[in-house]
Amino acid sequence: MLVIENCRLTWPDFAADYSLSVKAGSLCAVIGPSGGGKTTLLHMIAGFETPEDGTLAFNGQDLMPLEPAKRPMAIVFQDHNLFPHLSVAQNVGLGLRPSLRLTADEKHLIAEMLDSVGLHGFASRKPGEMSGGQRQRVALARALVSGRPLILLDEPFSSLDPGLRRDMILLADKLRRKRSVTMLMTIHTPEDVADVADQMVFVADGKVVASGPPAAVLNSSLAPRIAAAVSDS
Numbered sequence: 001m002l003v004i005e006n007c008r009l010t011w012p013d014f015a016a017d018y019s020l021s022v023k024a025g026s027l028c029a030v031i032g033p034s035g036g037g038k039t040t041l042l043h044m045i046a047g048f049e050t051p052e053d054g055t056l057a058f059n060g061q062d063l064m065p066l067e068p069a070k071r072p073m074a075i076v077f078q079d080h081n082l083f084p085h086l087s088v089a090q091n092v093g094l095g096l097r098p099s100l101r102l103t104a105d106e107k108h109l110i111a112e113m114l115d116s117v118g119l120h121g122f123a124s125r126k127p128g129e130m131s132g133g134q135r136q137r138v139a140l141a142r143a144l145v146s147g148r149p150l151i152l153l154d155e156p157f158s159s160l161d162p163g164l165r166r167d168m169i170l171l172a173d174k175l176r177r178k179r180s181v182t183m184l185m186t187i188h189t190p191e192d193v194a195d196v197a198d199q200m201v202f203v204a205d206g207k208v209v210a211s212g213p214p215a216a217v218l219n220s221s222l223a224p225r226i227a228a229a230v231s232d233s
């Protein structure tokens with residue numbers, strides 16, 4: 001279980017106070033208006049932002065004292081953060097071993113992971129020789145190969161065409177189930193994830209305004225605010 005209780009962050013122009021629980025092994029979609037605090041929530045869980053107080057724990061482990069690299073999580077960004085001079089296999093390998101001094105077993109694991117994201121035969125390509133969707137598959141593979149139990153995805157597929165975006169969400173969901181990882185995904189198109197997410201969270205003004213099964217959140221009294229947030233993005 002990911003437990004966030006009254007985690008406060010304050011800047012001159014924005015204040016957040018997050019409280020949220022996410023069941024281990026589930027997919028949690030984070031929606032809300034632009035500037036409402038979705039990315040900041042993920043950055044706080046990842047350790048890029050430090051709350052002034054509150055509780056932040058995953059499966060009973062207090063995350064607060066841990067620097068980002070020591071936290072049990074991997075993050076996938078919208079711009080995928082791949083290194084252009086490294087091959088696809090090396091980019092994925094960074095998720096296992098930053099030095100890239102990989103053992104034979106680790107190389108095998110990377111090949112398996114590339115297969116599972118549909119990139120068989122792409123190992124020696126450079127990111128610049130691939131489509132946007134393929135690059136996001138590499139980023140997803142790098143996060144999953146790390147074996148970390150919590151994966152944070154910050155609008156990972158929003159630059160893709162609607163059909164491809166949906167395919168990638170289904171792929172991420174399939175791999176998350178297979179590997180029993182917990183996923184938090186910020187998304188501007190709730191309809192893409194409503195039937196696969198276990199939980200949907202509406203974040204606005206730095207707070208979790210609603211949290212529950214997607215249908216319950218989407219059909220709640222928040223529906224007009226959700227529609228406005230979607231049309232703004």
Ligand SMILES: Nc1ncnc2c1ncn2[C@@H]1O[C@H](COP(=O)(O)OP(=O)(O)OP(=O)(O)O)[C@@H](O)[C@H]1O
Binds near residue numbers: 013034035037
């Ligand atoms: N380090 C920081 N210093 C000052 N303000 C910050 C910092 N990090 C985030 N903010 C502010 O927090 C607010 C929420 O931003 P955030 O990126 O979390 O929103 P969002 O819901 O992800 O928006 P979008 O959907 O447009 O990506 C913004 O007003 C932003 O300027």
